[in-house]
Amino acid sequence: MRVVWSPLALRxxxxxxxxxxxxxxxxxxxxxxxxxxxxxxxxxxxxxxRIVPEIGRPAIRELLYGEYRIVYKVQAASxxxxxxxxxRRQFAVSEVRRRRKxxxxxxxx
Numbered sequence: 861m862r863v864v865w866s867p868l869a870l871r872x873x874x875x876x877x878x879x880x881x882x883x884x885x886x887x888x889x890x891x892x893x894x895x896x897x898x899x900x901x902x903x904x905x906x907x908x909x910r911i912v913p914e915i916g917r918p919a920i921r922e923l924l925y926g927e928y929r930i931v932y933k934v935q936a937a938s939x940x941x942x943x944x945x946x947x948r949r950q951f952a953v954s955e956v957r958r959r960r961k962x963x964x965x966x967x968x969x
Contacts, residue, residue: 862938863902869930869941876928876944895925895944902932902939 873892880888902908902923909921912931920942923930927947933940 861903861906863899863941864938865899865941866943869943872944891926895928895930898923898925899930899932899941906934906939 873895877888877892880891907921909923909930909932911918912920912922919934921932921934923932924947928944929947930944931942933942
């Protein structure tokens with residue numbers, strides 16, 4: 861199973877890394893590498909994360925990485941990373957619904 865990243869998820873990771881890099885560039889790099897490694901594990905274990913409570917659909921799951929949520933959708937041949945966000949912030953369910961309707965396709969990473 862392959863892992864594909866939506867443009868939104870890639871943008872969010874870039875924003876987080878840019879913000880962290882202002883004060884701690886080394887920490888930001890380590891954070892990004894760890895996040896990508898964790899998401900990469902979904903190739904072998906796509907059901908690993910929990911069902912996103914706000915959505916309640918078994919195909920929409922999340923992994924927790926420190927204080928961040930990696931929200932993804934399990935599909936037949938791939939895992940689509942939908943978004944990444946801080947766990948303390950309100951989760952925007954509309955972002956996932958937009959993805960399901962196909963307004964923006966994922967990119968392979």
